[in-house]
Amino acid sequence: MPRERWVGKDRVMGVRRVVPDLASASLDAAKDFYGDVLGLLPVMDHGWIVTLADPERANARVNLMSHDATAAVIPAASIEVDDVDACYSAAIHVGAEIVHPLTDEPWGVRRFFVRDPDGHVINVLSHP
Numbered sequence: 001m002p003r004e005r006w007v008g009k010d011r012v013m014g015v016r017r018v019v020p021d022l023a024s025a026s027l028d029a030a031k032d033f034y035g036d037v038l039g040l041l042p043v044m045d046h047g048w049i050v051t052l053a054d055p056e057r058a059n060a061r062v063n064l065m066s067h068d069a070t071a072a073v074i075p076a077a078s079i080e081v082d083d084v085d086a087c088y089s090a091a092i093h094v095g096a097e098i099v100h101p102l103t104d105e106p107w108g109v110r111r112f113f114v115r116d117p118d119g120h121v122i123n124v125l126s127h128p
Helices: 027-038 084-093
Strands: 003-007 011-023 041-045 049-054 057-065 077-081 097-104 110-115 121-126
Touching: 011 084, 027 049, 027 057, 077 084, 084 097, 084 110, 084 121
Parallel strands: 011 057, 077 121
Antiparallel strands: 003 011, 011 077, 041 049, 049 057, 097 110, 110 121
16 A cells, blocks of 8 residues: 655645666666566566566566657656646646656556756656
């Protein structure tokens, strides 16, 4: 069950998973490295992004990315949340820089990119 955090007076948001996103010049070499060294196996492969996971701990993951299919940057991390719309509203409310607008992507996620105070681009997403 996701941990919940109160934001404001009447909205509740929960983070389900945090996954690092690593830029890769060679997805095949990176898949081999993380498989050979850490035992991570591909659980998703769209050609431009590959998610590797521990076969015994599905939430132990890393994303390898050659580029992003619809955004101009590779984010530093992907954070899956219960309510991406509430997070988007909260980001707008606090004046955060939106790097990629709230979008329903063809591969089945609803997401946006936001820049944190240190300049890291974060992919905030939900699976409908």
